[in-house]
Amino acid sequence: LRDRAGSRSAGAAGESPAGDWWRRAAVYQIYIRSFADANGDGIGDIDGIRGRLDYLRDLGADAIWITPWYPSPMADGGYDVADYRDIDPMFGSLADAEALVREAHDHGIKVLIDLVPNHTSNRHAWFREAIAAGRGSPERNRYIFRDGRGPGGDEPPNGWPSGFGGSAWERIVEPDGSPGQWYLHWFDVAQPDLNWEDEEVRAEFESILRFWFDRGVDGFRIDVASALVKDPSLPELPLEPPGGGMPDNHPYFDQEGVHDIYRSWRRLAATYTPARVLLGEIHVATAERLVRYLRPDELHGAFNFPFMRTPLEATALRTVIDATLRTHASVGASPTWVLSNHDEIRHATRFGRAYTGIRSRPGDELMPSDLALGRRRSRAAIMLVLALPGCSYLYQGEELGLPEVEDLPGHLRQDPLWEGTGHEIRGRDGCRVPLPWSGEAPPFGFGPPGSVPWLPQPADWVALTAAAEAADPGSMLALYREALRLRRTRPDFAGPTLRWLPSPPGTLLFARGRRMRCAVNFSAQAMPLPAGRSPVLESVPTEAGSLEPDALQPDAAAWFELPEE
Ligand code: NOJ
Ligand code: CA
Numbered sequence: 001l002r003d004r005a006g007s008r009s010a011g012a013a014g015e016s017p018a019g020d021w022w023r024r025a026a027v028y029q030i031y032i033r034s035f036a037d038a039n040g041d042g043i044g045d046i047d048g049i050r051g052r053l054d055y056l057r058d059l060g061a062d063a064i065w066i067t068p069w070y071p072s073p074m075a076d077g078g079y080d081v082a083d084y085r086d087i088d089p090m091f092g093s094l095a096d097a098e099a100l101v102r103e104a105h106d107h108g109i110k111v112l113i114d115l116v117p118n119h120t121s122n123r124h125a126w127f128r129e130a131i132a133a134g135r136g137s138p139e140r141n142r143y144i145f146r147d148g149r150g151p152g153g154d155e156p157p158n159g160w161p162s163g164f165g166g167s168a169w170e171r172i173v174e175p176d177g178s179p180g181q182w183y184l185h186w187f188d189v190a191q192p193d194l195n196w197e198d199e200e201v202r203a204e205f206e207s208i209l210r211f212w213f214d215r216g217v218d219g220f221r222i223d224v225a226s227a228l229v230k231d232p233s234l235p236e237l238p239l240e241p242p243g244g245g246m247p248d249n250h251p252y253f254d255q256e257g258v259h260d261i262y263r264s265w266r267r268l269a270a271t272y273t274p275a276r277v278l279l280g281e282i283h284v285a286t287a288e289r290l291v292r293y294l295r296p297d298e299l300h301g302a303f304n305f306p307f308m309r310t311p312l313e314a315t316a317l318r319t320v321i322d323a324t325l326r327t328h329a330s331v332g333a334s335p336t337w338v339l340s341n342h343d344e345i346r347h348a349t350r351f352g353r354a355y356t357g358i359r360s361r362p363g364d365e366l367m368p369s370d371l372a373l374g375r376r377r378s379r380a381a382i383m384l385v386l387a388l389p390g391c392s393y394l395y396q397g398e399e400l401g402l403p404e405v406e407d408l409p410g411h412l413r414q415d416p417l418w419e420g421t422g423h424e425i426r427g428r429d430g431c432r433v434p435l436p437w438s439g440e441a442p443p444f445g446f447g448p449p450g451s452v453p454w455l456p457q458p459a460d461w462v463a464l465t466a467a468a469e470a471a472d473p474g475s476m477l478a479l480y481r482e483a484l485r486l487r488r489t490r491p492d493f494a495g496p497t498l499r500w501l502p503s504p505p506g507t508l509l510f511a512r513g514r515r516m517r518c519a520v521n522f523s524a525q526a527m528p529l530p531a532g533r534s535p536v537l538e539s540v541p542t543e544a545g546s547l548e549p550d551a552l553q554p555d556a557a558a559w560f561e562l563p564e565e
Contacts, residue, residue, distance in 0.1 A: 060484030165420030219277030
């Protein structure tokens with residue numbers, strides 16, 4: 001480990017130059033409520049993260065991204081921020097946050113935090129001021145308030161739906177007690193959308209960026225980054241194109257004006273040494289539209305949701321990988337690869353289903369999953385991801401092979417989707433269950449003995465604790481550690497490109513550098529591998545007896561090197 005830290009700062013062969021770390025980092029996403037609970041109140045906290053930095057370093061995380069930790073009424077797991085310049089007491093204090101940043105840096109780990117600029121909490125001081133100040137006031141102009149339609153303004157200004165169910169508009173009571181204006185909330189009613197036409201909103205967020213950059217934070221993951229700017233005429237949503245996808249001229253996805261915000265943030269980030277990094281949660285119609293956010297004067301990176309949504313099928317994977325590499329290269333950006341996050345069904349469960357898309361249709365979560373198959377495919381999938389050029393995002397717990405917890409009782413579910421959709425969509429709590437660290441029974445080391453995690457952990461997670469897996473060379477954790485180590489240290493993985501090689505239908509084979517090869521078999525047949533190769537890593541051991549020596553089993557991946565020519 002000492003070697004690793006040393007070679008990093010020296011920028012040795014195979015390592016990114018220090019300033020470019022985000023081009024090929026492994027970023028570990030921490031959903032703070034569910035990572036580690038130091039004080040035993042059942043909720044993960046900053047001190048919990050501080051206590052697990054060795055684990056993160058040993059895993060091979062170059063950076064962590066921490067989901068919102070600001071004071072929040074938690075109407076949407078902290079994505080409803082009441083004060084952008086403080087820490088919620090349930091997570092700790094500002095001093096704890098500063099200590100975490102320092103200690104993470106001492107471990108060679110960068111720290112990214114989550115910025116939520118599309119909306120605030122309805123408990124934010126600005127929202128209270130907006131209600132109190134009345135119609136037409138500068139305070140109200142920070143949000144998107146409109147008079148209602150119809151007699152008495154009783155109907156919402158337009159028909160936009162909330163992403164969490166129901167209308168995106170809520171009517172307020174004016175300070176004099178009369179029925180009042182309506183405000184836009186694309187998400188929960190407790191998450192009013194900000195008005196990005198307002199100069200004060202723009203200035204405030206630049207000040208918030210500085211606040212955290214000055215405290216050593218290395219960058220931000222930007223929530224809902226492509227939807228901040230709304231067409232001020234608030235037209236009805238265009239119809240979805242036949243076959244699905246995103247229509248042109250959407251009034252809030254991918255409006256041209258949003259790019260100015262990121263140009264300005266990029267200038268600000270570049271004034272710091274080392275330059276701070278900006279990563280967007282961006283949903284747009286095409287890869288070509290996506291990389292417009294990644295032009296050299298805008299964001300450094302964006303999550304690759306099209307890749308995450310691609311089923312484990314060779315042709316579809318190759319198509320999305322090629323589109324990603326081609327479009328990113330066209331603007332000089334580095335691609336990202338992601339299998340899971342805190343909004344999606346955990347991939348160990350998804351990959352065990354006949355349908356392997358994400359939580360897009362109500363009811364998907366009710367399909368049976370073959371978890372043994374899901375884990376086996378997860379092993380192959382992460383070896384594919386970590387062999388690709390660019391940056392990888394890992395979601396806490398995937399390195400343990402955690403499944404989605406699908407049987408949480410309704411009364412414990414906290415995701416606003418559950419209530420908002422009248423229990424039609426179960427929501428995202430099942431991928432947010434607190435991590436199992438050690439021991440034989442809940443709380444599995446998540447908190448001190450006797451503490452009760454905010455969501456119950458399944459008893460059979462006893463086999464999936466970090467401690468149990470650390471002791472087992474065949475575990476998912478062991479695979480992640482080794483794959484991350486190889487990816488970091490083998491010079492062949494350092495370049496920005498890959499080269500496809502011929503392989504049978506249903507399989508992928510590509511070269512990284514001169515000698516490294518990655519083979520992935522999602523077909524139903526064994527995939528022949530070249531004789532004379534040197535095995536580097538295998539998702540399913542191919543040692544004597546388990547199969548023909550020169551073949552890769554279905555739902556498996558292998559990294560190997562070819563001899564020097
Ligand atoms: C995306 C976040 O990842 C999700 O968890 C949140 O509910 C929405 N944005 C709204 O902030
Ligand atoms: Ca706690």
